[in-house]
Amino acid sequence: MAISSERVHELLRTFREYLKEKGFEIYPFKVGWYNAVLTAAHHLQYPADTLAVLVISTPAMFERSFLPFLQSQSCESLRDPIDQCTAHTLSDCISLCFANQSVDVSYDYEMLPSRKPKFLAQTAAHVSGAAYYYQKSDIHNPPWGEKKMFGVCVHPQLGGWFAIRALLVFRDVQAGADFQQRDPADCVCTQEERIRLLESFNLCWQDWSYRDIVPAEERYSDQQKQYFITPPGQRRALLRQWGYLTDTQS
Template sequence: MATSSRPVEDVTRSLGESLLPLGFEVYPLKVGWYNAVLSEAFHLPYPEDTLAVVVLSAPGMFEKAFLPFLKAHSGGGLHDYIDQCTAHCISSAVTSCFSGRPVDISYDYEMHPNRKPKFLAQTATHVAGAAYYYQQSDVPDPPWGNKKMFGVCIHPRLGGWFAVRALLVFKDVRVGEEELCQQAAPLDCVRSREERIELLERFNLRWQDGTYRDIIQAEESYSQQQREYFTTAPGERVALLKRWGYLSGSTTETETETESQPDTRHGCELSHG
């Protein structure tokens, strides 16, 4: 058990000092908040007052963390480049800040043997107050009939120009009554029915053009180089990185990371009432 009188503040400050300079953002939540909006099959197996932290990557992560990571591994030996960079940054931060402490890290791409995600990333992001998870149920009298429309998170500063990367559970940290005493609601930045319809249609029907990310005016967006990387087919990204000079000519790995595809596994229907 953590002995500090302000364990949430201590954890988020330490993580932020390590990860914010690399282009990540951190948002604390209680495990109980997450479990409260999900069926038991998706619950996290920890006490309700256990501290968890959602880690997002902002646009700057590509230049601040990913490209330097590639330079350090230019000889190859990698696959899933973004995923491995993310794991390297987060695990290094946890090791340096919380050595010897029991911290469970689940990455957005990790699955249980039954193919169930280890955590529902968009749900956790909404519950932590980081970004609003817009769903079909947020549209009064939806125009799609019985057609399933997947939901998507929109960040109040970054729009859709971010990604959910990991959930950290600090197994020995219990959130005191004076900390996180009230759940922070994410900012509802796509307020009208018409805008929400447009958002969900852009995300579900033409996600390839990325225009759903611009449903609001974002303070930051991906650089042109980053956009080129993510719009390049995964099987062609090694060749692209070689042209940019980040991988040696002898590298033969095939990139399989799939951020260019719509994120449909990371949420469930929530009640925002």
């Protein structure tokens, strides 16, 4: 049975508040909105009105969730610590808020047996209204010819200072007709700005200038920047240097 828009937000209220305290945001949408803009090969295999929720991390996640997670010594040696933290936080929250719901969870790093991602994160961000997905097709006369240019999402309050972490699908919850799609904020309005955004993201992403394409209300701390600019293979050594990992966790 379909539930009203008010009931959708009521269902998610405690979950949203809990995750906000942990440095995450959520954005609900219908599976059909996502499938409508993709080829069948990338469709989510649920009825069109099925409720889905996108989860993103804000800059606050690092200090509110990640560092406390490391201090709890819950980190497993073979997995990425940020991924572990996200999975641990979401698992706890889902168990707390949705004990009687059937919720399928997919993480941004997970792949299908076909080696395709379980979901297209930036497309999900766009259709959920979380962040506008700027692509080459948004440029009227692209100056790069046939050169491939990857798209990038921009959050209206956070710019590029966020990350898409997970997709939740409520298998038994259908959102009603009054649950309407909200377009993401088009905060990079001019063609010149869009060209600069895509060039910054594709040609010099290491300097992170694309993240500041719009003024951000919150940015990564210096410690968080140091962590993410460190090559993944060296991050555990950095965490040991900071005193967050012991030799038995290395």
